[in-house]
Amino acid sequence: MDNLLVAENICKQFGNFTALNNVSINIPRESIFGLLGPNGAGKTTFLRIINQITMPDSGVVYLDGKALHPNDVGHIGYLPEERGLYKSMRVGEQALYLARLKGLTKAEAKEQLDYWFTKLDIKHWWDKKIQELSKGMAQKVQFVITVLHRPKLLIFDEPFSGFDPVNADLIKNEILQLRNEGATILFSTHRMESVEELCDYMALIHESNKLLDGKVDDIKRAHKTNTFEVGMNPFNENELLAELKSNFKVGKAQFKSLSDDLKLSIQIKPNESPNDLLQYLITKSRVNHFVEVVPSVNDIFIKTVTRNE
Amino acid sequence: MNNLNLIIQREYLARVRNKTFIVMTFLSPLILVGMFSLIAYLSMLNNSETHTIAVKDDSDLFKGEFENKEEIDFVDVSSISLEEAKLLVKEKEYYGVLYIPNTQDNVELAKSIRFFGKEAPSIGILRQIERTISENLTTRELISRGLDISQIKAAEAQVDIRIENFEGKRTSKMSNYIKMIFGGAAGYLLMMFIIIYGNMVMRSVIEEKTNRIIEIIISSVKPIQLMLGKIIGTSLAGITQFTIWVVLGAVLLFITSSLTGMNLMEAQPQMQEIEQVSNGEIQQLIIDITNLPILTLIISFLVYFIGGYFLYSAIYAAIGAAVDSETDTQQFMFPIILPLMLGIYVGFFSVIENPHGTVSTIFSMIPLTSPIVMLMRIPFGVPWYELAISLIILFVSNAGVVWLAAKIYRVGILMYGKKPTYKELYKWIKY
Numbered sequence: 082m083d084n085l086l087v088a089e090n091i092c093k094q095f096g097n098f099t100a101l102n103n104v105s106i107n108i109p110r111e112s113i114f115g116l117l118g119p120n121g122a123g124k125t126t127f128l129r130i131i132n133q134i135t136m137p138d139s140g141v142v143y144l145d146g147k148a149l150h151p152n153d154v155g156h157i158g159y160l161p162e163e164r165g166l167y168k169s170m171r172v173g174e175q176a177l178y179l180a181r182l183k184g185l186t187k188a189e190a191k192e193q194l195d196y197w198f199t200k201l202d203i204k205h206w207w208d209k210k211i212q213e214l215s216k217g218m219a220q221k222v223q224f225v226i227t228v229l230h231r232p233k234l235l236i237f238d239e240p241f242s243g244f245d246p247v248n249a250d251l252i253k254n255e256i257l258q259l260r261n262e263g264a265t266i267l268f269s270t271h272r273m274e275s276v277e278e279l280c281d282y283m284a285l286i287h288e289s290n291k292l293l294d295g296k297v298d299d300i301k302r303a304h305k306t307n308t309f310e311v312g313m314n315p316f317n318e319n320e321l322l323a324e325l326k327s328n329f330k331v332g333k334a335q336f337k338s339l340s341d342d343l344k345l346s347i348q349i350k351p352n353e354s355p356n357d358l359l360q361y362l363i364t365k366s367r368v369n370h371f372v373e374v375v376p377s378v379n380d381i382f383i384k385t386v387t388r389n390e
Numbered sequence: 391m392n393n394l395n396l397i398i399q400r401e402y403l404a405r406v407r408n409k410t411f412i413v414m415t416f417l418s419p420l421i422l423v424g425m426f427s428l429i430a431y432l433s434m435l436n437n438s439e440t441h442t443i444a445v446k447d448d449s450d451l452f453k454g455e456f457e458n459k460e461e462i463d464f465v466d467v468s469s470i471s472l473e474e475a476k477l478l479v480k481e482k483e484y485y486g487v488l489y490i491p492n493t494q495d496n497v498e499l500a501k502s503i504r505f506f507g508k509e510a511p512s513i514g515i516l517r518q519i520e521r522t523i524s525e526n527l528t529t530r531e532l533i534s535r536g537l538d539i540s541q542i543k544a545a546e547a548q549v550d551i552r553i554e555n556f557e558g559k560r561t562s563k564m565s566n567y568i569k570m571i572f573g574g575a576a577g578y579l580l581m582m583f584i585i586i587y588g589n590m591v592m593r594s595v596i597e598e599k600t601n602r603i604i605e606i607i608i609s610s611v612k613p614i615q616l617m618l619g620k621i622i623g624t625s626l627a628g629i630t631q632f633t634i635w636v637v638l639g640a641v642l643l644f645i646t647s648s649l650t651g652m653n654l655m656e657a658q659p660q661m662q663e664i665e666q667v668s669n670g671e672i673q674q675l676i677i678d679i680t681n682l683p684i685l686t687l688i689i690s691f692l693v694y695f696i697g698g699y700f701l702y703s704a705i706y707a708a709i710g711a712a713v714d715s716e717t718d719t720q721q722f723m724f725p726i727i728l729p730l731m732l733g734i735y736v737g738f739f740s741v742i743e744n745p746h747g748t749v750s751t752i753f754s755m756i757p758l759t760s761p762i763v764m765l766m767r768i769p770f771g772v773p774w775y776e777l778a779i780s781l782i783i784l785f786v787s788n789a790g791v792v793w794l795a796a797k798i799y800r801v802g803i804l805m806y807g808k809k810p811t812y813k814e815l816y817k818w819i820k821y
Binding site for chain 2: 096133134135157159161164165166167168169178179181182183223226
């Protein structure tokens with residue numbers, strides 16, 4: 082598979098504290114990759130290593146097949162978790178400065194700024210000082226500064242923390258669009274829903290170790306429990322329940338339904354077919370609802386973490 | 391290199407555009423000139439005040455001896471008693487009563503003269519009175535011992551030792567003062583510059599940390615580039631400020647002195663000594679100033695300024711990176727101020743006493759004090775090899791300190807919410 086970024090056996094220690102223990106991660110080109118983990122797991126340290134802010138004790142990071150070089154900063158856009166801007170500097174001037182630090186010429190930077198400021202409708206902020214902007218406005222400027230130099234690899238550390246819902250949605254759409262235009266996106270989060278919504282790939286880091294990684298769909302498939310949620314009106318409830326309980330693992334289920342259903346979750350064995358279950362159920366009741374339970378990232382996360390403790 | 395230029399540019403503009411910077415740049419010379427004018431005015435006021443002293447001369451020896459001068463009027467009150475004289479002085483708010491008792495023996499008389507006043511008289515006035523009486527009594531005593539005054543006057547030798555160096559250049563006795571003033575001013579200026587602009591570097595590092603922009607920047611540039619850019623940019627802003635001060639100060643001084651019509655130079659105390667020097671000496675003084683190694687002084691000021699300022703700014707930057715707010719910097723300030731103060735004191739006490747003594751020489755080699763102490767020594771003439779050694783030590787240790795500071799800086803700027811100890815800083819160096 083074609084990977085834009087390959088991190089091999091990254092180790093990093095701060096004094097006696099191990100921040101990353103032999104972590105290897107591959108990020109496929111033009112994908113959105115979610116780095117998951119609880120606070121303090123080592124996500125930010127990993128992102129800082131990719132950004133060459135921190136040097137790993139051992140291990141190599143390859144970008145586009147070549148070991149990471151200081152000049153690669155121009156190919157990477159980074160929105161750190163701790164973000165801010167010079168308060169007394171004007172928006173335009175500041176954006177120009179930061180873009181030029183990334184290697185753009187003044188003319189290129191101006192052109193890109195013009196494009197983004199028009200797109201996000203913030204052109205009239207050019208001469209405002211950051212301290213005059215609201216927090217949400219400053220966040221937009223920060224986002225523009227991150228993507229301004231059209232990097233191949235975009236890194237967002239907790240992109241949705243601190244953003245208000247309107248901006249968070251805007252950022253989400255921009256991220257998707259940037260991916261469609263050819264950028265590869267790596268973001269870290271401890272909010273599982275955003276992984277469900279956005280990510281093609283994910284990796285789970287817990288206490289400095291990578292616990293699992295891969296395509297989000299593959300991971301979900303691997304974690305499926307063969308459980309189905311069923312909503313029905315049985316012809317004879319007691320008889321049905323007794324029969325089901327003798328053949329399957331049956332539990333109560335919670336979901337929304339229009340009719341006054343009996344709601345159950347039924348787990349079949351891996352070699353059994355859901356068709357057989359459904360056929361049986363149809364003979365015994367009116368079936369309104371029959372859905373396979375897809376494990377949420379949250380479930381997978383909790384399961385994996387507790388299994389490793 | 392390109393990025394370093396960008397950072398220097400931004401740091402320079404950020405400093406120069408700062409409102410406090412602008413206000414201070416234009417206000418400081420005004421304040422300074424205002425202060426000088428006030429001092430000059432006050433000392434003029436002080437001098438123009440006339441004191442009246444009542445003289446009760448029972449010995450009758452000093453009739454007409456006390457001449458009225460600009461600041462002292464003498465009133466003869468010999469006809470009334472001492473008690474009456476005291477009352478009169480109180481009533482008329484005179485400065486005091488000078489009481490000369492009637493004693494025939496000159497030596498005895500010299501010991502028994504009294505001055506009564508509300509408060510102790512100024513030393514200057516007392517000296518004048520003492521000199522008048524003492525000259526008078528000496529002459530009398532000489533006459534009474536049968537000596538010829540005119541002979542003695544003729545025999546008095548006026549000694550004026552001419553000072554020349556081995557190359558035969560004449561220097562005046564004032565020359566050492568001049569050297570001291572030039573060297574001292576250069577050293578003092580350097581210290582002020584280091585403290586003011588070092589602090590500025592530190593504050594700007596803290597600002598970047600509290601603004602949380604630091605991580606965005608160091609994902610584009612190396613921390614050491616940012617640190618160096620900051621130091622250079624701030625120093626350029628400092629040089630701009632000093633240049634404006636010098637120009638503005640000169641203009642303002644010229645304007646005020648021509649407007650008020652007072653000669654500010656006269657108000658300065660060291661000039662009183664010059665007054666006693668002959669005209670020829672003043673010319674010699676000017677020659678002395680032009681004889682100073684001005685070019686060496688300017689070049690070495692620049693070189694030592696760069697060396698010393700970088701050394702201290704790097705430390706300031708490291709401190710700024712290590713802390714979260716300015717209030718946390720206190721514990722690290724003392725070790726910075728100490729060597730600077732030491733430099734100044736060694737300069738003012740040791741260098742002036744003996745510019746080429748062991749203490750002065752050693753302190754002009756230690757990198758933390760050498761910029762100040764060496765600058766003070768240079769006007770007295772320092773052998774080139776000493777200069778070379780001192781500069782080599784300064785710049786080698788400079789590289790070392792910048793390297794160490796960069797290590798602390800690199801770790802520190804990403805640390806939040808920790809109040810660092812020296813032990814912690816040592817650990818950061820090893821990361």
